[in-house]
Amino acid sequence: xxxxxxxxxxxxxxxxxxxxxxxxxxxxxFIASFSSAILIGLMSFYDxxxxxxxxxxxxxxxxVGATNNPLVGxxxxxxxxxxxxxxLQEAQLAFDAxxxxxxxxxxxxxxxxxxxxxxMQLVLPASETYSTVxxxxxxxxxxxxxxxxxKRNGIQIRYTDxxxxxxxxxxFQYGVILPLLMFFPAFIAGSMVVDSxxxxxxxxxxxxxxxxPLSLNTILGSKIAAAVLLAGAQAALWAALLRxxxxxxxxxGLVLLLSVLSxxxxxxxxxxxxxxxxxxxxxxxxxxxxxxxxxSLSYLxxxxxxxxVTRLATGDYYTGPAExxxxxxxxxxxxxxxxxxxxxxxxxxx
Amino acid sequence: MKTILIIAxxxxxxxxxxxxxxxxxxxxxxxVGVSLVAYLTFRQGAMRGRGLYRVGLPPAxxxxxxxxxxxxxxxxxxTGRSLLEAGALDAYVDTAAARIIHRQDDRSLYAAxxxxxxxxxxxxxxxxxxYHPDAAxxxxxxxxxxxxxxxxxxxxxxxxxxxxxxxxxxxxxxISLYLLPVFFVSVFFTSGLMDEKIDRRITVLMSAPVTxxxxxxxxxxxxIGFALLSVVGLTLILQGSVLLALAIFLPVILFIFxxxxxxxxxxxxxxxxxxxxxxxxxxxxxxxVFPAMFSGLNDLSHISPLTLAVKMYRxxxxxxKEYLTxxxxxxxxxxxxxxxxxxxxxxxxxxxxxxxxxxxxDAIYLALDRSRPHLSILLLSACLIPIVYMIQLVTLxxxxxxxxxxxxxxxxxxxxxxxxxxxxxxxxxxxxxGDATRGREILPLSFLSALGFLxxxxxxxxxxxxxxxxxxxxxxxFNVGMLWIPLLAHIIFTTMVCLLTHWWGIRRYLxxxxxxxxxxxxxxxxxxGVIG
Numbered sequence: 001x002x003x004x005x006x007x008x009x010x011x012x013x014x015x016x017x018x019x020x021x022x023x024x025x026x027x028x029x030f031i032a033s034f035s036s037a038i039l040i041g042l043m044s045f046y047d048x049x050x051x052x053x054x055x056x057x058x059x060x061x062x063x064v065g066a067t068n069n070p071l072v073g074x075x076x077x078x079x080x081x082x083x084x085x086x087x088l089q090e091a092q093l094a095f096d097a098x099x100x101x102x103x104x105x106x107x108x109x110x111x112x113x114x115x116x117x118x119x120m121q122l123v124l125p126a127s128e129t130y131s132t133v134x135x136x137x138x139x140x141x142x143x144x145x146x147x148x149x150x151k152r153n154g155i156q157i158r159y160t161d162x163x164x165x166x167x168x169x170x171x172f173q174y175g176v177i178l179p180l181l182m183f184f185p186a187f188i189a190g191s192m193v194v195d196s197x198x199x200x201x202x203x204x205x206x207x208x209x210x211x212x213p214l215s216l217n218t219i220l221g222s223k224i225a226a227a228v229l230l231a232g233a234q235a236a237l238w239a240a241l242l243r244x245x246x247x248x249x250x251x252x253g254l255v256l257l258l259s260v261l262s263x264x265x266x267x268x269x270x271x272x273x274x275x276x277x278x279x280x281x282x283x284x285x286x287x288x289x290x291x292x293x294x295x296s297l298s299y300l301x302x303x304x305x306x307x308x309v310t311r312l313a314t315g316d317y318y319t320g321p322a323e324x325x326x327x328x329x330x331x332x333x334x335x336x337x338x339x340x341x342x343x344x345x346x347x348x349x350x
Numbered sequence: 351m352k353t354i355l356i357i358a359x360x361x362x363x364x365x366x367x368x369x370x371x372x373x374x375x376x377x378x379x380x381x382v383g384v385s386l387v388a389y390l391t392f393r394q395g396a397m398r399g400r401g402l403y404r405v406g407l408p409p410a411x412x413x414x415x416x417x418x419x420x421x422x423x424x425x426x427x428x429t430g431r432s433l434l435e436a437g438a439l440d441a442y443v444d445t446a447a448a449r450i451i452h453r454q455d456d457r458s459l460y461a462a463x464x465x466x467x468x469x470x471x472x473x474x475x476x477x478x479x480x481y482h483p484d485a486a487x488x489x490x491x492x493x494x495x496x497x498x499x500x501x502x503x504x505x506x507x508x509x510x511x512x513x514x515x516x517x518x519x520x521x522x523x524x525i526s527l528y529l530l531p532v533f534f535v536s537v538f539f540t541s542g543l544m545d546e547k548i549d550r551r552i553t554v555l556m557s558a559p560v561t562x563x564x565x566x567x568x569x570x571x572x573x574i575g576f577a578l579l580s581v582v583g584l585t586l587i588l589q590g591s592v593l594l595a596l597a598i599f600l601p602v603i604l605f606i607f608x609x610x611x612x613x614x615x616x617x618x619x620x621x622x623x624x625x626x627x628x629x630x631x632x633x634x635x636x637x638x639v640f641p642a643m644f645s646g647l648n649d650l651s652h653i654s655p656l657t658l659a660v661k662m663y664r665x666x667x668x669x670x671k672e673y674l675t676x677x678x679x680x681x682x683x684x685x686x687x688x689x690x691x692x693x694x695x696x697x698x699x700x701x702x703x704x705x706x707x708x709x710x711x712d713a714i715y716l717a718l719d720r721s722r723p724h725l726s727i728l729l730l731s732a733c734l735i736p737i738v739y740m741i742q743l744v745t746l747x748x749x750x751x752x753x754x755x756x757x758x759x760x761x762x763x764x765x766x767x768x769x770x771x772x773x774x775x776x777x778x779x780x781x782x783x784g785d786a787t788r789g790r791e792i793l794p795l796s797f798l799s800a801l802g803f804l805x806x807x808x809x810x811x812x813x814x815x816x817x818x819x820x821x822x823x824x825x826x827x828f829n830v831g832m833l834w835i836p837l838l839a840h841i842i843f844t845t846m847v848c849l850l851t852h853w854w855g856i857r858r859y860l861x862x863x864x865x866x867x868x869x870x871x872x873x874x875x876x877x878x879g880v881i882g
Contacts (some may be wrong), residue, residue, distance in 0.1 A: 001408075014621075019706070020621045020622060020625045023625040023626065023628075023629055024625055024628075026629065026748075027625070027628055027629050027632050029748055030632055030633070030636075030744060030748055031632055033748050034636045034640065040423070055735065066512075069509055076769065088498050088500070089498070091498075092496065092497060092498045094698045095496050096352075096496075096497075102655065103827075107727070112729035114483075115484075116485045116488050116491070117484050117488045117490060118488055118489050118490070119492065120490070120491050120492065121491070121492045121495050121504070122491050122493050122494070122508075122588065123492060123493065123495065123496055124493060124494070124495050124496070125496055126495045126496060131495065134503025135493075135513075139510060139513055142489065142491060142510035143511050144488060146487070146489040146509075146510045146511055147511075147512075149488040149489055150485075150486065150488060153485040153486075153487075153488055154485075155477065155481055155485060156840050157470075157474075157477065158448035158473055159448060159450060159465075159466055159469040160466070160468070160472060160473075161472060162449075162450045162452075162462050162463065162465070162466040162468060163448075163454070163459075163462075164461070164462035164466055165456060165460055165462075165463055165527045166460075166463055166465070166875060167460035167463050167464045169865075170456075170460045171399050171402060171419065171464070173461075174399055174402065175399025175400075175402055175419075176399075188625075188628075189756045191624050191625075191628070192405070192621060192624075195620035195621045195623075195624050196621070196625075197639070198620065199620045200619075202548065223372065227683055231485045237818075243575075256581075276373075276376075279368075279728055280367070280541065280544075280620050281368060281537060281538060281541035281545075282373060282377070284379070284537050284541075284624065285534070285537050285538070286373075286377060286380060288534065289377075289380045289381060289384050289534075290380065290836055291405075292384050293380065293383055293384045293387055295486070296387040296390070297387050297391075298393040299391045299400070300387070300390060300391060300551055300642045300862070301399060302736070303423070304400070306400070307399075307400035307401050310399045310400065310401070310521065311401055311402070314402060314405065314457065315457070316401075317437055317438040318404070318437075318438070348372075349371075
């Protein structure tokens, strides 16, 4: 068999035997599920509509004072269960008996000319968790009432009557989760290449391999290829899982291609580092800095792989093979540079 | 102490020799580069999909959309409409009529909603500038809490449209920066230990009159020092209280290093080390960051010290008890890991190449004091609890991928399995190594293991939840009449697993574990009222 494939097979077998790939997959699954738990949970506080929270929770609200106030109508639209009380003390008794969750004290309405502002009192339970959720649900009707009062003062707030669909989950799935799952395998690939090369160098097995009728480029190339192959397989696995979770990916071929290209670019970059520095410690350190650098950089550019994957997967009209080809070009240049200089680099003591 | 300092000194010299010569400028350049770019990215704020939406604007619109989610194109309305119909645009902002034009498919509706939220904010800013605050923000809501006190002043006054959620999202992200330098130097710490292993210098070092503890402390000291310095530096930049920050982050740093201590001691190959470190980094980060996201919202957020840091930057006080709640387990894990480290720091253990689970069970066996098996087992069970909680947190997060009913079931089974492993693993290693050969010896050990676990569990639960409502909870938790039932149950499950392993042989530990866990699951279902 071609020596290239022999080493490639050896690398893949090692990964399978050491169960490292299982750890790697666990990490990714964990990061993806944890970040969705965090972000979906948190974003729902910024955009309660997103998870339909405001319509699902019915807050039992006590109204003290003017029940003909427009706010009462807004509250009813929000599914709040309203009970009216004559005094705050009565509301307190009802709260103690577990009949209401919150109380609003509404003052009698005054003409806008006298005083443009309205002051209300909202009484919430002492528990922080509880009162936060109630406040979140009541925020909608209160805002509507505020808009009503503004109108009364002759002030119009624009762009409020748009009937869109809450986009938090959509943005998160395509802007965070998908890029994460498509590029984390690439990050792992680079780490693998660093380990694999530096292990051979530290244990001096690279020399032995090199003595055999193998060129250095064959050895390094097969190690890089093994890592990229694994990255590709993981990306394909994640794509399949996303589809299974009914998150469709447009331009799937291009998305996967871009993921594989990034893995190859990162793997070659990390091979550069490992061949130059020759030990795991410094190589991993420099590599992690390099990854942080490229990840931060890709947030700043429109053509970055992260932005491209998001746009490809959501079926953007203006994004297609041309943008992906750019990375194929970059990879070709890097490969050329690496395989012409590797032998010289490995000879440099550092 | 002198020996520790000498070893620390040697570690610094080792590290410095690494970055001599041509690699120094490369690393320096990379560090400068990354700080610069990271700063620029950080200033950009939260990112959710760059250029996700294509939005059309009239050519002369006085509206600039400064949100990287929207890629804008200036075109007149009629062209905008046809592009919208062709799917080349997701939404069009008709500034003249103050409306957003969109299609009825999902993508366009999402774009419209995202635009609406963005433009609403712009509108509020405009109102603030153009009108008197009383007219622009006419509704003031005074917030009070039950029980009502008629004399009390309003606790806070809210303006509904300017209300922001009480979540410390941005603060937690900033505070997570504290973790970054620790994770970065950890690679040097693990490498320092690995080098000794590879070159077999550890053998030489161990034959010198130094204790394993001195070696570990000496190797750790420079990195802890660096991590503490970075805490001071960052706190000065963020203008917090340095002393308070040190008190909060010292346990965090110790905790992180104690986990990184375990990695190279147990590792087999470079790849193992990398991936296990990666896994550790992920789990530690989520364990610290996730609860802190809910500070001020849920009292359970106090299990993470980052919550204290959030409070510090919000100028809110925290009590000694709150400090202990979040940091006690960190100090404990550190003490536990350092102890295990000193026990397994011997040549035979470090150089033997065995599967990962074997290495772990060997480590546990070495950690036990065989002359005092009862005390060892009791303490082991109690010490494993923070680790059990962490693994359960991981399973919780992963199980959320499943449909909710399935997730709860899987979680129930997984947590029982983890608990049963934690309680039986010490005894099983004793059985395996011939230190407990008779059923009569196994019974008291199972009892103590279950006791240690239960007491530890209740204690941790008590400390972490008691902030919520002290009296009620402690009454419920420490009601002696109720407590002996779970204790008895725990004893039965652990005894089952251990005795079955004893009878069937160590190779069938897995089956024994499954049977014990199955009974435990049935018991849990019974307690939860699902069956019976």
